[in-house]
Amino acid sequence: MKKYVYMFPEGNGKMRELLGGKGANLAEMTGLGMPVPQGFTITTEACTRYYEDGKTIYPDIQEQILEYLDKLEKVTGKTLGDPEKPLLVSVRSGARASMPGMMDTILNLGMNDEICEAVAKLTNNPRFARDSYRRFIQMFSDVVMELPKSTFEQFIDQVKDKKGVKMDNELDADDMSELIVLFKDHYKKSLGEDFPQDPKKQLMEAVRAVFRSWDNPRANTYRRMNDIPHSWGTAVNVQSMVFGNMGETSGTGVAFTRNPATGEKKLYGEFLMNAQGEDVVAGIRTPQPISALADTMPEVYNQFVDISSRLEKHYGDMQDMEFTIENGKLYMLQTRNGKRTAQAALKVAVDLVDEGVCTKEQAVMKVEPKQLDALLHPTFNPEALKAATPITTGLPASPGAACGAVYFTADAAAKAHKTGLKVVLVRQETSPEDIDGMAVSEGIMTARGGMTSHAAVVARGMGTCCVAGVNGIKVSEEDKTITFADGTIAKEGDVISLDGSTGNVYLGAIATQEAELTGDFGRFMGWADEIRTLHVRTNGDTPRDATQARKFGAEGIGLCRTEHMFFEPTRIKAVREMIIADTLEQRKAALAKILPMQRGDFEAIYRAMGGLPVTIRLLDPPLHEFLPHEDDEIQELAGEMGVPFEKLKAKVESLHEFNPMLGTRGCRLDVLYPEIAEMQTEAIISAAINVWKEDDLRITPEIMVPLVSEINELRFVKKVIKAKADELIEASGLKMKYMVGTMIETPRAAVTSDEIAEEAEFFSFGTNDLTQMTYGFSRDDVGRILETYFEKKILESDPFARLDQKGVGRLVKLAVENGKRVRPDIKLGICGEHGGDLSSVEFCHNVGLNYVSCSPFRVPIARLAAAQARVKELGKA
Numbered sequence: 001m002k003k004y005v006y007m008f009p010e011g012n013g014k015m016r017e018l019l020g021g022k023g024a025n026l027a028e029m030t031g032l033g034m035p036v037p038q039g040f041t042i043t044t045e046a047c048t049r050y051y052e053d054g055k056t057i058y059p060d061i062q063e064q065i066l067e068y069l070d071k072l073e074k075v076t077g078k079t080l081g082d083p084e085k086p087l088l089v090s091v092r093s094g095a096r097a098s099m100p101g102m103m104d105t106i107l108n109l110g111m112n113d114e115i116c117e118a119v120a121k122l123t124n125n126p127r128f129a130r131d132s133y134r135r136f137i138q139m140f141s142d143v144v145m146e147l148p149k150s151t152f153e154q155f156i157d158q159v160k161d162k163k164g165v166k167m168d169n170e171l172d173a174d175d176m177s178e179l180i181v182l183f184k185d186h187y188k189k190s191l192g193e194d195f196p197q198d199p200k201k202q203l204m205e206a207v208r209a210v211f212r213s214w215d216n217p218r219a220n221t222y223r224r225m226n227d228i229p230h231s232w233g234t235a236v237n238v239q240s241m242v243f244g245n246m247g248e249t250s251g252t253g254v255a256f257t258r259n260p261a262t263g264e265k266k267l268y269g270e271f272l273m274n275a276q277g278e279d280v281v282a283g284i285r286t287p288q289p290i291s292a293l294a295d296t297m298p299e300v301y302n303q304f305v306d307i308s309s310r311l312e313k314h315y316g317d318m319q320d321m322e323f324t325i326e327n328g329k330l331y332m333l334q335t336r337n338g339k340r341t342a343q344a345a346l347k348v349a350v351d352l353v354d355e356g357v358c359t360k361e362q363a364v365m366k367v368e369p370k371q372l373d374a375l376l377h378p379t380f381n382p383e384a385l386k387a388a389t390p391i392t393t394g395l396p397a398s399p400g401a402a403c404g405a406v407y408f409t410a411d412a413a414a415k416a417h418k419t420g421l422k423v424v425l426v427r428q429e430t431s432p433e434d435i436d437g438m439a440v441s442e443g444i445m446t447a448r449g450g451m452t453s454h455a456a457v458v459a460r461g462m463g464t465c466c467v468a469g470v471n472g473i474k475v476s477e478e479d480k481t482i483t484f485a486d487g488t489i490a491k492e493g494d495v496i497s498l499d500g501s502t503g504n505v506y507l508g509a510i511a512t513q514e515a516e517l518t519g520d521f522g523r524f525m526g527w528a529d530e531i532r533t534l535h536v537r538t539n540g541d542t543p544r545d546a547t548q549a550r551k552f553g554a555e556g557i558g559l560c561r562t563e564h565m566f567f568e569p570t571r572i573k574a575v576r577e578m579i580i581a582d583t584l585e586q587r588k589a590a591l592a593k594i595l596p597m598q599r600g601d602f603e604a605i606y607r608a609m610g611g612l613p614v615t616i617r618l619l620d621p622p623l624h625e626f627l628p629h630e631d632d633e634i635q636e637l638a639g640e641m642g643v644p645f646e647k648l649k650a651k652v653e654s655l656h657e658f659n660p661m662l663g664t665r666g667c668r669l670d671v672l673y674p675e676i677a678e679m680q681t682e683a684i685i686s687a688a689i690n691v692w693k694e695d696d697l698r699i700t701p702e703i704m705v706p707l708v709s710e711i712n713e714l715r716f717v718k719k720v721i722k723a724k725a726d727e728l729i730e731a732s733g734l735k736m737k738y739m740v741g742t743m744i745e746t747p748r749a750a751v752t753s754d755e756i757a758e759e760a761e762f763f764s765f766g767t768n769d770l771t772q773m774t775y776g777f778s779r780d781d782v783g784r785i786l787e788t789y790f791e792k793k794i795l796e797s798d799p800f801a802r803l804d805q806k807g808v809g810r811l812v813k814l815a816v817e818n819g820k821r822v823r824p825d826i827k828l829g830i831c832g833e834h835g836g837d838l839s840s841v842e843f844c845h846n847v848g849l850n851y852v853s854c855s856p857f858r859v860p861i862a863r864l865a866a867a868q869a870r871v872k873e874l875g876k877a
Helices: 017-031 042-054 057-074 115-123 126-143 149-163 173-191 199-213 217-226 277-282 290-295 298-317 343-352 358-363 371-377 382-387 408-418 430-438 454-462 520-531 544-553 572-580 584-609 631-641 645-655 668-674 676-693 710-733 748-751 768-776 782-790 808-822 838-848 856-874
Strands: 005-007 040-041 089-095 103-108 234-240 251-258 268-273 319-326 329-337 395-398 401-407 423-427 443-446 465-468 475-476 481-484 490-491 495-499 502-505 535-539 557-563 614-617 702-705 739-744 762-765 827-830 851-854
Touching: 005 017, 017 040, 017 089, 017 234, 040 535, 042 057, 042 199, 042 234, 042 475, 057 199, 057 762, 089 199, 089 544, 103 126, 103 199, 115 126, 126 173, 149 173, 173 544, 199 234, 217 430, 217 465, 217 827, 234 443, 234 475, 234 520, 234 668, 251 290, 268 290, 268 329, 277 481, 277 676, 290 298, 290 676, 298 319, 298 329, 298 808, 343 358, 343 371, 343 454, 358 520, 371 838, 371 856, 401 408, 401 443, 408 430, 423 430, 423 495, 443 454, 454 465, 465 495, 495 768, 520 856, 535 544, 535 808, 544 584, 557 584, 557 851, 572 584, 572 645, 572 676, 584 614, 584 676, 631 645, 668 676, 668 710, 676 710, 702 710, 710 739, 739 748, 748 808, 762 808, 768 808, 808 838, 838 851, 838 856, 851 856
Parallel strands: 401 423, 423 443, 443 465, 535 557, 535 851, 557 614, 614 702, 702 739, 739 762, 762 827, 827 851
Antiparallel strands: 005 040, 040 234, 089 103, 089 234, 251 268, 251 319, 319 329, 395 465, 401 495, 475 481, 481 490, 495 502
């Protein structure tokens, strides 16, 4: 029989794929002799089988779970459901990749009416026993039976109000008994059955619920954002409970070996006495800093400091740890590599190298490439910030500057974002269900919660600004208002600004400034550049794009889209004259007006790139895009151009195509109107000659012919290009070289790439169109399809955001192999937006491309992704 369950001592830290991250680390800590409450892990394979078997835990897996429960009972000397020696357990998820807060947990499992009273007598602590039972009822109802947690919170508030107290820990044993009755009554009224008293039934239902949570909406969203496959599944960890809510000699906490916001080498975290772990992360009570534990329990604190240091050295990275103290004894419940801000990630990586803990290769693997995005965008202008007065202050939970319109629910924030608004999500406290709204927000503000609350941890992982635990404010989701301590009210849609580095909150917008990439960033990216072999270029159509991209380390331009220059208001009239021309002479006259404009553009771009390679794509979009389509707009343009309305309207209608993306565009324009290719070639080559002569920048222009599907198309257009280019170069007296290549963006081009390589000196993969044509999706309309496809597990990610390696990637690989066979020195790159996606960059490295090209702000991300791909290839991670 296949093994689906492992006791902690049977596993180790290398078994993440099978035991999940949490299970593997619990096993590893057990092996290191650390104080870990014992338990067992149900493997990720059991989860995948649960889904394969129609969301059923088959009898053979249930038998193994009960077999290992028996082993745990023998190890602990306690038995699930035995009032003499009761065993209580936690049931927690644990995927192989950390997904904090995305899946479900059940604590205190094994509690029922009889066990509750037995525990009260055994511990001589009725409040503790009844508090644990009411927590279990609430958590089981929420996680397993899907009764909203908020409905139970209402009962807690009622009891607190009746007693005249504010905090949960001010309720006594009798109050807890009252809550148990209220909770059980609510359970029965809602579900039509009594709360389950059989602990083994509770266990199986809890395991099923954790498996089910792998497929909940927030987990699915998180996986899509972080490229985690659905097929991985989650493990389930069943662990004997230790209790932080047994009184003032017990407690619970979360800590990091270094500051996750700044990277400072100092133990950082929070704890609560007489509490369970959920209390710390939920933000219901304000925790104490971990340093205060040195005064509360010095021996425990010293032990924890020692364990923290050992764990960081063992794993070679900053650790995020959960712990519980039960009657003065420390227990470790979890360790994992800690989520951190981009600034902290860079500092930790650089410091670990300086401390001799890891190599440069290992260091570059400790920063998630997409985190760098948080460092590349504007921060608040210091002068504007100095002139502003904060209306309130909270905890600086995740640094950065955020400015946007206030929204009070994740759904409202997401809807506002879709309209183009920048939004700030404001909540009493966030929960995992808020992930969609958090993902689209510029910043997050919560009234409750500390530095390790859900909002703080998730925001840091996303690189999103967060101010948590803002005192003195009242957040009303119902009224859609924030009421500040001075009585000021901000309503939905009002703009606020958050400073995640100080915790300050401001009404209105504050001016920002560009980020400066210095210090740790420079050193770290220098290591990445030393390691990587894949070059990184930018997609840039203006000198401004080029300058920005060079600042971010671009090594050239991989795609300059000339049509963007055509749309400029000062030149659109000449373009339209060219389109509506009746004769070749008229068309050439219009093109002659465009020529100096294009030449000037290219000169400026060449200069901005300082001699680095520049690939310029000839005109690509259909001509109808340059003309109006409504009668009133056509009438207005006809008047401006001095042509009859009927003539212009007839021209517009003649250019109409049912599917213009598959129509008269790309190289087809140059076949129909060779004079367009001739003019653009003259602009490209003459600009290079001028810059060579005036600035001594020895340019080798790369001229790219788009949308080629047939070798004869490329031969025809290349002949036009060469005739004009050779003429200009000979007249200049320079020994300037140039290259003619093509975009591989149709499936036919990919499969006939050996023929195309006979004429093309370089291939640039236009994976946006290649994806569109391979799937048969319209990239402009696919959004409405994708959400349903995600929901039904037809697709796991957007193929326009993350390269489809099975289909589109196979075409790329085929074209690379064919191209190199015919032309061994062929230059190979990618210029779709996939060039800035982590997994896509790794794929490009592995198939042997020379470079990737992406938007300017994604250049550092691609540089780091390329370095990480090389480290993986070398096996030095």
